[in-house]
Amino acid sequence: MIEMQDVYKQYKNGVHAINGINVTIKSGEFVYVVGPSGAGKSTFIKMMYREEKPTSGAILINGINLTTLKERKVPYLRRSLGVVFQDFKLLPRLTVYENVAYALEVIEESPKNIKRRVLEVLDLVKLKHRARSLPGQLSGGEQQRISIARSIVNSPKVLIADEPTGNLDPDTTWDIMEIFKEINNRGTTIVMATHNREIVNTIRQRVIAIEGGKIVRDEMRGDYGYEA
């Protein structure tokens, strides 16, 4: 369960990115986060895995209070999550295989299990044949899929994805959404920021719309809104 209470976030340069957010996301939910560019979606998401700390307010994830969580404990929080970053955040010197394996190495998984799991998820995102490439040798969409593969490789309880399909063509996007739906069906909570109206309007789920750092809409089986 994810809970935010009265959360505000002001960046060091003075920008108010989040201006009072109260929200509860139950275990097993699938939530879209939508909103215009610069609305605060990524900030909202970054606070969940503690890349950013809120200026005020409280955030709870599965009972862990992120605002009082000790620095030392943060890695253990992150291991229970899977994160797809908007800018991929792949390790440039590691191969695709090693990048995905890294998320399992940190939890000291056995080499045999690592190998099995990594090849499994690479196959899932259709990039097994690129296992030995470096991230710099991949196309934009391929990098994004590696980031997705890494986020699900450790079978996280919560999957947080920041625009996971921005660099993907519609077919691949649907493939990825199939994967997400299946993971969700197995009980994983999914929070996904997206600009993709087609997806939001087709796979109907809870929609949280953020604008100017505030939640302006929160519908259980919502649509994308913002008709052009």
Next chain:
Amino acid sequence: MIEMQDVYKQYKNGVHAINGINVTIKSGEFVYVVGPSGAGKSTFIKMMYREEKPTSGAILINGINLTTLKERKVPYLRRSLGVVFQDFKLLPRLTVYENVAYALEVIEESPKNIKRRVLEVLDLVKLKHRARSLPGQLSGGEQQRISIARSIVNSPKVLIADEPTGNLDPDTTWDIMEIFKEINNRGTTIVMATHNREIVNTIRQRVIAIEGGKIVRDEMRGDYGYEA
């Protein structure tokens, strides 16, 4: 005018990204380049501003033969183009303003003109208020818009855009497309790789579909194809 004759591109790691492309794009045309992830769209585009050299074949842009162009002359080619990179390629240590200004500084524009033009295009992409931020302090979509601003600031004869709306919400996407259409109306050739079916199917233009490094479709007022 852009012309490719029998172009092949094999990357150093052995991947055949482009496998025999012949295409002519006339001055003032507006061309979408579509295709699945990893099809070779970015490679196709990178060869136009000579980030990548073809393994064989010839590329001509406005009469300049890129395959025989001297290293020394490459900067002058690039100055006549505007490029929106898929990964933005902003200078991390320069502010938003300085990033956009850089494209004018290299052509030794006068400081007065630089200031006027830069503020003009920042206004156009609605990021004038972020002029003094660093790229790292921007949201994904904001960075993308800076990259767009930089690509049009020197009023290029050819605008090459690699997925310029991947990180933008639909409203902002339409704003950017308005800008592109206007530039195109003033005579600028536009080549734009995109995954956005909505745009391609709404603003009907020439569509070049690439798959496996080959042109599989080239229609004058085409649609996105690939129905999900």
Next chain:
Amino acid sequence: MKLRTIARHLKEGLKNVGRNGWMTFASVSAVTVTLLLLGVFLVVMLNINNFGRNLEEDVEIKVYVDLTATDEQLRELGETIRDIPGVSQLRYSSKDEELKNLINSLGDQGKAWSMFEQENPLYNAYFVKTSDPRKTSKVAERLKTLDFVSEVKYGEAEIKRLFKVVDISRNVGMALVLGLSFTAMFLISNTIKITIFARRREIEIMKLVGATNWFIRWPFVIEGLLLGVFGAVTPIALIYWGYSYAYDTVSPMIDSSFIRLLPTEPFIYKIAGVLILIGALIGMWGSTMSIRKFLKV
């Protein structure tokens, strides 16, 4: 930490050395150059130090014996001197030998003096060396109090000057070696710091996917260790080769009593040990310190 994780860190540290190609080369060569400098310097300074010690050991006290002393008393005096604490060597020279030495030392001109051979105005003398040259003046004072000792000479002024020169060069040398060591440490850790700074994004990413600080740190520490050790190899080889060569070819050419090079064998191994230790420790320390500030993500 599981055993396989330790193995993983070792493997990863080793791999990083290869992965960072150019950066590794730059770091290793900075370490190489710095340690080479430090090594050469150490070799030179330890040798100069040794020259100084040899010089000091040349210092002798001359004890002139009263002419009234009988042979028996002369012998007894010799034994008394030998028993004084701090005396390490004793040599006797009769007044006839002394005159011969004087005449010789005056060269051709001295021949004019040879007529005094019948009527020698000189004294019998004992030549004393002390175990620690710094004790010379104390031993000399003691000698003065003995019976039948007519005069004690040891070139007080010269000895003081010599000690001063030796002390100055020794202190300057020590200061330079110390300064150079700190410089070496600073430069090596600085270089490592910059290369790690260039990888701060990677460290951030590692943290974001759930790595603990130690999980990230270990491969870096091992990498630093390897950089330091690799960087120490060339200087050690060069110094070994160069010093052996210098010792074998230069030292026979020097016919001086005090300018002698330290023998190659144990000396070079000590230098090698010092260099490899500095390389390894600074390498590890440098990377540990450097990543610290990037771990706060």
Next chain:
Amino acid sequence: MKLRTIARHLKEGLKNVGRNGWMTFASVSAVTVTLLLLGVFLVVMLNINNFGRNLEEDVEIKVYVDLTATDEQLRELGETIRDIPGVSQLRYSSKDEELKNLINSLGDQGKAWSMFEQENPLYNAYFVKTSDPRKTSKVAERLKTLDFVSEVKYGEAEIKRLFKVVDISRNVGMALVLGLSFTAMFLISNTIKITIFARRREIEIMKLVGATNWFIRWPFVIEGLLLGVFGAVTPIALIYWGYSYAYDTVSPMIDSSFIRLLPTEPFIYKIAGVLILIGALIGMWGSTMSIRKFLKV
């Protein structure tokens, strides 16, 4: 290149120094430490060199004059000697003065010899110094051929040994300074190289938006120049302060004739010049060389 572009490059180079914060600090401090080391070393070596020169200048040739020479002939000999090329100083000492010196130098024991004052077995002597101490033996050979010269002495063996010692320390010193200079250059340019390596993506981006190589290069060159100059400031200040202090407090304590420090004034300025020049040139050269390989995009 337009004037405003030159101004832009200057401004940009200066800005970069500020923008790169930590990297600038790391580079400047590497330059600082290296140049400080080099500076201290230069100071020490130049002084040792100077000691050597002073030592050499102490070398004298003794010319003993035949007792048969009249006062007139003695005077003429003096003039002839003065005219020999290479002779720079000439001092006369009569045989009576010589005897006094000898008796004094023998200390208490010498008193026994004072009875010879009536019947002096010594010679009158000229003391000759040469303009270049290395010419001593040549001048000595020439002196031997003159009339009324009975003997020429100049401690051949001692001089050769002295020269050997001076030569060895001078050569070792020169080699160390040279080695250290190269090391300094290498380390400085290496550090700059690494910091630029960390910015290679930026250089790539600049090229991709149409910058020519020189447009990219200039700010880097200026930045390198500034890094070098900034890095030279601290060493110069420290050496200036330290040497002035050493000169004012240490030199009065040293009562030796040949261990004298070089006077502060023109000496320190030369050192400062050398350091700032090395800093600036290597800084510029380092950045120019380093960005070269990243400009091929």
